[in-house]
Amino acid sequence: MLKEYKTIREVVGPLMLVDHVAGVSYNELVEIKQENGELRRGKVLEVNGDRALVQLFEGTQGLKIATAKARFLGRSLELAVSEDMLGRVFNGMGEPIDGGAPVIADERLDINGQPINPYARDYPNEFIQTGISAIDGLNTLVRGQKLPVFSASGLPHAQLAAQIARQARVLGDDEKFAVVFGAIGITYEEADYFIKDFNKTGAIERTVMFINLANDPAIERISTPRMALTAAEYLAFERGMQVLVILTDITNYAEALRETSAARKEVPGRRGYPGYMYTDLAQIYERAGRIHGCKGSITQIPILSMPEDDKTHPIPDLTGYITEGQIILSRELYKRGYNPPIDVLPSLSRLKDKGIGAGKTREDHAATMNQLFSAYAQGKEAKELSAILGEAALSDTDKLYARFAAEFEKRYVAQGFNTNRTIQQTLDLGWELLGILPRSELKRISEEMLDKYYKPAPVE
Numbered sequence: 001m002l003k004e005y006k007t008i009r010e011v012v013g014p015l016m017l018v019d020h021v022a023g024v025s026y027n028e029l030v031e032i033k034q035e036n037g038e039l040r041r042g043k044v045l046e047v048n049g050d051r052a053l054v055q056l057f058e059g060t061q062g063l064k065i066a067t068a069k070a071r072f073l074g075r076s077l078e079l080a081v082s083e084d085m086l087g088r089v090f091n092g093m094g095e096p097i098d099g100g101a102p103v104i105a106d107e108r109l110d111i112n113g114q115p116i117n118p119y120a121r122d123y124p125n126e127f128i129q130t131g132i133s134a135i136d137g138l139n140t141l142v143r144g145q146k147l148p149v150f151s152a153s154g155l156p157h158a159q160l161a162a163q164i165a166r167q168a169r170v171l172g173d174d175e176k177f178a179v180v181f182g183a184i185g186i187t188y189e190e191a192d193y194f195i196k197d198f199n200k201t202g203a204i205e206r207t208v209m210f211i212n213l214a215n216d217p218a219i220e221r222i223s224t225p226r227m228a229l230t231a232a233e234y235l236a237f238e239r240g241m242q243v244l245v246i247l248t249d250i251t252n253y254a255e256a257l258r259e260t261s262a263a264r265k266e267v268p269g270r271r272g273y274p275g276y277m278y279t280d281l282a283q284i285y286e287r288a289g290r291i292h293g294c295k296g297s298i299t300q301i302p303i304l305s306m307p308e309d310d311k312t313h314p315i316p317d318l319t320g321y322i323t324e325g326q327i328i329l330s331r332e333l334y335k336r337g338y339n340p341p342i343d344v345l346p347s348l349s350r351l352k353d354k355g356i357g358a359g360k361t362r363e364d365h366a367a368t369m370n371q372l373f374s375a376y377a378q379g380k381e382a383k384e385l386s387a388i389l390g391e392a393a394l395s396d397t398d399k400l401y402a403r404f405a406a407e408f409e410k411r412y413v414a415q416g417f418n419t420n421r422t423i424q425q426t427l428d429l430g431w432e433l434l435g436i437l438p439r440s441e442l443k444r445i446s447e448e449m450l451d452k453y454y455k456p457a458p459v460e
Contacts, residue, residue, distance in 0.1 A: 002073060004033075008065040013263045014219065016042065016054045016063075018070045024052045027076040027112065032056065035067040043077060043219070045264060055260065057093065057219050076112060079227050080105035081234040085208045086178060089195060092212030092224035106234075111226040113233060113287055122290035124324075127355040128244065128299060131167035131420035132160075134342035134413050135349075137430055138369055139327060142355035143170065143242060144290035146300040146323040148250075150316050152309045155329045158190055159417045160340045161248050161303055166203045167420045168244050176241040179207045182228030185214050185221050185252025208235075214252075221256035229287045229298075236296030243296065245288070248303035250281075254315045270314045278318045285322045325349040338414035345377060361423045364449050368430045371444040372408070375437060379405025397441065404436045432457070 007019040016032070024047055032040040032054075040063070042056040054070070056063075079094045080103050089098035094111075096102055124144030130136055141147055151157035165179045183194060191211045198204040208231050212224040225247050236243045247253075254273060261274035269275035288300035302323070306316050309331065320326055330343035356365040382402040386394055394402065412429055415421065421429070434442060435457035439450060 002071050004069045004071045006069055008032075008068055008070055011060045011063060011065055014055050014059050014217065014260075015045070015263050016056060016060060016065075016070075018052045018054060020050050021047075021052045021072065022050065024072050029073040029075055029077055030054050031071045031073060032063065033069045033071065034064060044072070045260075053264070055219050055263075057217055059217055076110050077223060077226075078108040079111050079230045080108050081231060082106045083235070083239060085231055085235075087205050087207070089209040089211060090227070092184075092210060092216060092220040092227060094210070094227045097211065107238075109230050109234060111223060111230045112283075113226070113230060116286070116289055116291060120291050122292050122294075123354070124290060124297075124299075124351050125354040126297075127171060127360045127423070128242075129167075129169055129171060129423055130164050131169075131422075132163065132340060132342070133415055133421055133426040133429065134340070134344050134347075135327060136361075136421070136423050137365075137412070137426040138344050138352075138372060139325065139347045139349040140352035140355050140361075141168075141299065141301070141349065142351045143297045143299055144288060145325075145349070145351050146285045146288040146302070147325050147327060147349055148316075148319050148323050149301060149303040149327045149329065150311065150319075151303060151305045151329045152331060153305055153307075155305075155331060155334055155341065156339060156417070157248065157303050157305065157329060158186075158193065160329070161246050161301075162194060162197045163340065163417045164244075164301060165198065165207060165246055166201050170242045171423075176239075177206060178232075178235050178241045178243050179203070180210075180228045180232040180235070180243055180245045181207055182210045182212075182225050182245065182247045184212050184224045184247065184249055185216075185256065186211070186249070187214055218256040218259045221253055222260065225250075225253060225284050229284065232298050233287065236298045237291060237294055238296075240295040243298050245298060245300045246303065247284075247300070250302045250304035250319065251307065251315055253284075254281075273314050277314065278321070281318055282322050285319070324351050333409065333413065336409075338409055339417055340413075340415075342413060344413065345373070345380070362427055364431075364445075364453055365423075365427060367445040367449055368427060368434065368453075371434060371442055372412075372430050374444060375401065375404050375434065375441075376408050379403075379408065397438070400437055400441075404433060407436060408433055431455070 010017040028044045030042045040058045042054045046053040091097045124142040126143040128141045210228045232243045232245045235241045288298045290297040325348040327347045328343045330341045333341035379401040382398040431453045
C-alpha cells in the first residue's frame, strides 16, 4: 500500500519539500491531495536522506501545505501506447486533447525510455524522401539519423516542419511509415496551424501529435519530447514502423530546463543554462536510430531557433556536437521571398553518402550533388565580385556561374512550402541547372554520366 505524508514543509515557486520520506526514488511520480479533494501531480527532482524535493506539474499556487497530503506512486511518468495513437492529438503529459476517448493501452511505457545498447545499433543507410530538393538532393536525410534544423526568430521553421511532416515518406511499397510530432512551448496560433494543416492534408492519419503550449507549466515542456519519443519507440521497435520524429522548438525545451535549474538553485553553466544540458539533450537525441534485427527505425528532426541568430549559442552548439549535421535557414533568402529558405552551403548531413546511389536514389546522385555544391559556391563568389567591381569585371565563365547561382536559388531552393518533389524530379532539375554551365566545367562528374544525362541549356 502506498504511504501518504503530511510532512510538506516548504513551497518555493513550483517546488515543494517533503520531510521524513522513505523508499522514494528520483523521477518518481507524486500526487498531492488537498483537503477539498483536488489532486495535483508532480515528480521527485532530488532525494537527500529522508527529504524529497518535488516539482509540481500544475504549479503550487493556492496549495495549502498544512492540510495537503503527498503520496509517492512508486513509478515514473508513463505513456499509454497503442497503434490507435495514430491520428490523435495529445498534450505534453500524454492526455488526449482532440475530444476523442482515452487510448486503450497495449502497454504503459516509462517516458525516460531504455538506452539503446551501442553494440545493437545498426548503421543508418536508407534514404528518406522529404520532397524538399535542398534536403533530398544536397543534404540527404537517412533512416535512423538525427538531423536538426537551425532556424532563427521570425523564420518559417513552423511551415518547414509541417511540410516535412506532410511529405516525408520512405521508398518501398511494404514499408509502414509514421510521423510523431512534438511541439514544445508553442503559441496557440502555431498549435492551431499545425492541427489544421495536418487535418486538411490528411497527414494526421499517420501522425501522433503532442502539443505543449507556451502557457503550460515548464515541467510539462520537459516531458513533451520524451512522450513523443516513447510513442515513436513503441511504433518503431514493437510495431516495425519507420518513424520520423519532428520536435519543435528545442530552444523552448532548453529554456524550461534553465527555469527548473534556477528554481533548484543549481550552479549555472554557460549563459545560465545548467551544466548538464549536454547530457540532457543527448538523452533526447540519442533515442533515434536503428537496431539490429528490428525492421523499424526512428529518425529525428529537432528544430531549434538560435537566439540572436548565433550558431555559437549553447543550444545549437551542443546540438551540433550530438547530432549528424544541421540544416540552416537563411534570413537573407527569406527576405528575398525564397521559401523554404535553406542555406545549402553551411548546411550538412554527415550521413548523406550512406543513403544515396544506385538502388537507393539514382546512380548519378553523389556526382551531381558534389557538382551543384561546387558550382553554387563559385556562382556566389562571382555574384559578390560583380557587386564590388561591376559585371564588366567578370569573365564569360564567371557570368555563367553567376547566372547558375541565381537560377539555383530561384528554382532549386525556392520550391515553396506546397511543392512535393520526388527524388527523380530533384535530380533531373539539378541536371537542368548544370546545363547552364559548359560541359568542360563539370569536372566532378564522370564522362559516362555526362554522356547519359547532360544537356546544354538554351543560350540566353
